[in-house]
Amino acid sequence: MYHGLTHGAASAILAHASQELKDIFLPKMVSCEWTGTMNLTEPHCGTDLGLMRTKAAPQDDGSFKISGQKIFISAGEHDMAENIIHLVLAKIEGAPEGIKGVSLFIVPKILVNDDGSLGERNGASVGSIEEKMGIHGNSTCVMNYDDAVGYLVGEEHKGMRAMFTMMNEARVGVGMQGLSQAEVAYQNALIYAKDRLQGRDVTGVKNPDGPADPLIVHPDIRRSLMDQKSFAEGGRAFCLWAATMIDAAHRSDDKDADGLVSLLTPIIKGFLTDQGYDMTIKAQQIYGGHGYIEEWGMSQFTRDARIAMIYEGANGVQALDLVGRKLAQDGGKHVMAFFELVKSFIKENAGQDDAYDAEFLEPLKAASKDLQAAGMYFMQQGMTNPNNALSGSYDFMHMFGHVCIGLMWARMGKAARAALAGGTSDTEFYETKLATGRYYMARQLPATALHLTRIQSGGDTVMALEAANF
Numbered sequence: 297m298y299h300g301l302t303h304g305a306a307s308a309i310l311a312h313a314s315q316e317l318k319d320i321f322l323p324k325m326v327s328c329e330w331t332g333t334m335n336l337t338e339p340h341c342g343t344d345l346g347l348m349r350t351k352a353a354p355q356d357d358g359s360f361k362i363s364g365q366k367i368f369i370s371a372g373e374h375d376m377a378e379n380i381i382h383l384v385l386a387k388i389e390g391a392p393e394g395i396k397g398v399s400l401f402i403v404p405k406i407l408v409n410d411d412g413s414l415g416e417r418n419g420a421s422v423g424s425i426e427e428k429m430g431i432h433g434n435s436t437c438v439m440n441y442d443d444a445v446g447y448l449v450g451e452e453h454k455g456m457r458a459m460f461t462m463m464n465e466a467r468v469g470v471g472m473q474g475l476s477q478a479e480v481a482y483q484n485a486l487i488y489a490k491d492r493l494q495g496r497d498v499t500g501v502k503n504p505d506g507p508a509d510p511l512i513v514h515p516d517i518r519r520s521l522m523d524q525k526s527f528a529e530g531g532r533a534f535c536l537w538a539a540t541m542i543d544a545a546h547r548s549d550d551k552d553a554d555g556l557v558s559l560l561t562p563i564i565k566g567f568l569t570d571q572g573y574d575m576t577i578k579a580q581q582i583y584g585g586h587g588y589i590e591e592w593g594m595s596q597f598t599r600d601a602r603i604a605m606i607y608e609g610a611n612g613v614q615a616l617d618l619v620g621r622k623l624a625q626d627g628g629k630h631v632m633a634f635f636e637l638v639k640s641f642i643k644e645n646a647g648q649d650d651a652y653d654a655e656f657l658e659p660l661k662a663a664s665k666d667l668q669a670a671g672m673y674f675m676q677q678g679m680t681n682p683n684n685a686l687s688g689s690y691d692f693m694h695m696f697g698h699v700c701i702g703l704m705w706a707r708m709g710k711a712a713r714a715a716l717a718g719g720t721s722d723t724e725f726y727e728t729k730l731a732t733g734r735y736y737m738a739r740q741l742p743a744t745a746l747h748l749t750r751i752q753s754g755g756d757t758v759m760a761l762e763a764a765n766f
């Protein structure tokens with residue numbers, strides 16, 4: 297997290313700050329001598345940043361004096377770096393109301409002299425460090441800014457635009473965090489399932505010399521392990537696919553790739569962290585009571601994975617962003633491009649191999665149809681009653697995630713078949729890939745049908761009760 301935040305802060309400075317600020321701050325951030333933070337949240341405002349109170353007063357020398365309190369600031373204080381470069385959102389005196397009046401500032405912990413050496417301590421200090429459920433390796437700080445010297449990044453009142461450079465990067469990073477927690481929990485669960493002896497295989501004893509068979513013989517343990525494995529590998533492919541598009545957008549200015557990544561970012565963040573957390577619980581469950589006690593370390597994965605669903609915009613808000621903003625972005629161009637991508641993949645690869653068609657392409661087609669039907673429902677119903685769209689946004693984020701991973705498995709299935717047909721020396725690897733993909737397509741991807749049914753039931757049952765009746 298320390299370096300992830302530094303990378304994100306450096307990206308925002310690179311994209312939006314003046315050359316002078318870049319020259320002062322970037323080299324030491326890139327070399328990791330200085331770390332970075334992002335400061336949005338305040339005690340009374342988390343999701344609704346328009347309520348922000350932190351103030352910025354312009355000074356004669358072009359700098360600003362920043363005053364206010366930020367909370368939950370990851371990596372806000374520590375002694376692992378010479379300096380900490382806080383990126384702080386604040387409102388310049390007289391700024392427009394709400395989110396349109398927010399500007400972004402660099403506020404260093406220690407001021408930097410003209411010659412680049414460190415000078416006086418700035419008016420930025422840590423009020424306290426939070427006690428929390430997990431991620432104990434990261435300091436989560438209350439930050440107090442008392443007339444701290446700050447430097448404007450980008451234009452006045454355009455702070456959210458600049459901060460989104462950091463937030464979008466961080467959202468993909470947090471999605472990876474959810475996926476990684478699932479992966480490490482799975483690796484541990486797998487070792488345990490092969491080692492722990494309990495019960496006998498219902499189809500015949502597998503470990504006649506021992507008092508019992510290992511857990512991995514039991515179908516219900518297999519179901520859980522296959523859920524974890526197929527998610528971890530499919531999710532990894534999804535992240536790598538997104539990463540190649542991010543590279544294409546950054547390095548060749550590919551606008552289509554940029555648009556697609558923008559559409560997929562809330563899915564990477566929301567779906568992978570929700571599923572990642574679920575997978576850590578599945579892995580913990582394989583340990584039975586030994587997963588609940590601290591000795592084996594499994595509860596730490598669950599505790600650490602939980603935050604990824606909350607920070608960088610809680611997952612409900614990711615779903616809101618997806619349905620309320622990203623679907624209609626650029627006239628719906630990017631979601632149409634995604635549907636087209638799935639459709640053309642199916643078209644190009646169908647009819648060559650009956651087993652591949654039935655096991656991979658047909659399930660992908662069905663799930664993609666569900667997703668399109670949900671999109672259509674939002675278009676027809678969302679305009680007349682926004683509650684209909686927003687009651688289904690969470691389901692939509694999850695069904696979209698499943699279709700993305702389904703597409704990844706269809707692609708991996710294709711590659712595996714080609715490798716096997718081409719006489720690979722690693723038959724076991726590719727057979728395992730195919731079997732894992734078949735599992736995802738048969739047992740995970742059909743979840744889109746349930747999500748669609750929920751979405752199409754509309755918002756009436758969701759909103760039926762008066763607040764007093766809860």
Ligand SMILES: Cc1cc2nc3c(=O)[nH]c(=O)nc-3n(C[C@H](O)[C@H](O)[C@H](O)COP(=O)(O)OP(=O)(O)OC[C@H]3O[C@@H](n4cnc5c(N)ncnc54)[C@H](O)[C@@H]3O)c2cc1C
Nearest residue numbers: 334335336337342343368369370436607608609610612613
């Ligand atoms: C360990 C940790 C580290 C953090 N690190 C940072 C950091 O480095 N920098 C930083 O600025 N912040 C950080 N945060 C803050 C984090 O980003 C916020 O907690 C998060 O964005 C949610 O804000 P909130 O807690 O105020 O919840 P609220 O905004 O009060 O939301 C509460 C719940 O209501 C939902 N909700 C809110 N509005 C809507 C709506 N319009 N429609 C539907 N649902 C809605 C949310 O999804 C959420 O589930 C961190 C938090 C924690 C716990």
